Amino acid sequence: MNKLAIQTDRLELRLIEMVDLKVIHQLHCIPETDEFNTLGIPESIEETRQIIEPWIKANNTREITNYTFAIQHKADDKFIGLFGLRLGAKKYKRAEIWYKLDIGYWNKGLATEVVKEVLNYGFNVLGLHRIEAGCAVANLGSAKVMEKVGMTQEGRKRQILPLKSGWSDSFEYAILESDVRH
Template sequence: MNKLEIQTDRLTLRLIVNTDVEVIHRLHCLPETDEFNTLGIPENVQETHEVITPWIEANNVPNIRNYTFAIQHKTNNEFIGLFGLRLGPKKYNRAEVWYKLHLDYWSKGYATESLKAVLNYGFDVLKLHRIEAGCAVDNIGSAKVMEKVGMKQEGRKRKILPLQSGWSDSFEYAILETDLRS
C-alpha cells in the first residue's frame, strides 16, 4: 500500500482507502456537489463502493498513474473532499486534475490550497510538463480556483458534460511547468 501524503498548512491529502467509503458516499450524495459533476448521486453506499474500488486499486500499484486523494483538515482530521490526479501517456508528460469538496468547506480557500499543492507535486516531484482541468461553464467557483493558481483558460468544449440539468459546455484550463504559479 502506498503511503503518499501531500501536506499544506491546513490540509493533508492522502490516498483514499476502503474505510473512506462512508464519507465519500456522503459527499457524493450532496445535491450541491453533484450540480456540476457527471458522476451522479449514488443510490446507496454499495454503488459508491463500486465507484471508488478501482480508484483505490489504482492507488496501490507500484507506479501510480491515477491518484485519488482524500482531503483532510489537519485540526480535526475531518474529511472535506476528494482530489484526483490522472497522468496521461508518458510521451506527453501531462496530467489532468479534478476536485470535489463538501459544501461546508466552499469559499474558504481549501480547493485553491489543495490545487496548489497538487500542482507543486505534479511539477516538482513527477516532473510533469502540463497539467489540465475542466469545469462546467456555470461552475464559477471552480473556474476562479483554477485562475487563482495560475491556470489559463484555453478553450471551451461544447455540450460535453452530461449534468443533471442537461448537457453543459466545459471551460478547459491548463498550466505549464514554465508558467508562473501563485
Template sequence: MTEIEILTERLKLRLIELSDLNSIHKLHSLPETDEFNALGIPKNIEDTKTIIQPWIAENKLDKIKNYTFAIENRLDREFIGLFGLKLGNEKYKRGEVWYKIHSEYWKKGYATESLKAVINFGFENLKLHRIEAGCAVGNIGSFNVLEKAGMVREGRLRQVLPLKSGWSDNFEYSILETDERKK
C-alpha cells in the same frame, strides 16, 4: 508502495482507503456537489463502494496513473473532499486534475490550497510538463479556484459534459511547468 501525502498549511492530502467510504458516500450524495458533476448521486453506499474500489486499487500500484486523494483538515482530521490527478501518456508528461469539496467547506480556500499543492506535486515529484482541468461554464466557484491557482483558460468545449440539467459546455484550463506558480 510508498505512502504518498501532500501537506499544506491547513490540509493533508492522502491516498483514499476503504475506510473513507462513508465520508465519500456523503460527499457524492450532496445535491450541491452533484450539480456540475457527471458522476451522479449514488443510489446507495454499495454504488459508492463500486465507484471507489478501482480508485483504491489504482492507488496501490507501484506506478500510479490515477491518484485519488482524500482531503482532510490537519487539525481535526475532518474529511473535506476528494482530489484526483489522472496521468496521461507518459510521453506527453501531462496530467488532469479534478476535485470535489464538501459544501460545508466551500469558500474557505481549501480547493485552491489543494489545487496549488497538487500542481506542485505534479511538477516537482512527477516531473509533468502540463496539468489540465475542465469545468462546466456555469460552475463559477470552480473556475475561480482554477484561476486563483494560476491556471489559464484556454478554450471552451461545446456540450461535452452530461449533467442532470442537460449538456453543458466546458471551460478548459492548463498550467505548464514553465508558468509562474502562485504560492
C-alpha cells in the same frame, strides 16, 4: 499499501482506502457538490463502493498513474473532499486534475490551497510538463480556483458534460511547468 501524503498548512491529502467508503458516499450524496459533477448521486453505498474500488486499486499499484486522494482538514481531522490526479502517457508528461469539496468548506480558500500543492507535486516531484482541468461553465467557483493558481483558460468544449440539469459546456484550463504559479 502506498503511504503517499501531500501536506499544506491546513490540509493533508492521502490516498483513499476502503475505510473512506462512508464519508465518500456522504460527499457524493450532497446535491450542491453534485450540481456540476457527471458522476451523479449514487443510489446506494454499494454503488459508491463499485465507483471507488478501481480508484483504490489504482492507488495501490507500484507505479501510480491515477491518484485519488482524500482531503483531510488538519484542524479537526475531518474528511472534506476528494482530489484526483490522472497521468497521461509518459511521453507527453501531462496530467489532469479534478476535485470535489464538501459544501461546508467552500469559499475558504481550501480548494485553491490544495490545487496549488498538487500542481507543485506534479511539476516538482512527478516532472510533469502540463497539467489540465475542466469545469462546467456555470461552475464559477471552480473556474476562479483555476485562475487563482495561474491556470489559463484555453477553450470551451460544447455540450460535453452530462449534468442533471442537461448538457453543459466545459471551460478547459491548463498550466505549464514554465508558467508562473500563484
